[in-house]
Amino acid sequence: MEKQDSIALSLQLNSVDTAAMTITTGRIELLSRLLDVAAMRQDVIAQNVANVNTPGFQTLDVSFEQALQERLMTDPSAAALEIQPEIVAGTGGIERADGNNVDIDLEMGRLQKNGMLFRIYAQIIANELAQHRSAITGR
Helix, strand or coil: CCHHHHHHHHHHHHHHHHHHCCCCCHHHHHHHHHHHHHHHHHHHHHHHHHCCCCCCCCCEEEECHHHHHHHHHHCCCCCHHHCCCEEEECCCCCCCCCCCCCCHHHHHHHHHHHHHHHHHHHHHHHHHHHHHHHHHHCC
């Protein structure tokens, strides 16, 4: 298959995925966004851990939940997709002499918490989809 055909097929698949996602509930949309944020946070935490010995490196974090909460308090009908997660300077441990503030114990705790939240969100989405499937098939 030529490269152009591959790109065209990829674009077609993406448009099919988008069309299929239009038949969702707001709850699934929110959970999907939370999964995306958890995946982004996993990457950021992994970067923090990878740079534990890099002089001058400052921890990073993902800012999303607070903005989501504030938005939902002012406009409960707001779509979760309108709010974008941001990578921001995190609160790490005590800064060492080399300027690095990554606390490996803190980062490993954040990694565990994030992994647990990801699994919870995925399980709730699976349950939601099972309910939809059950309603469609009449079981």
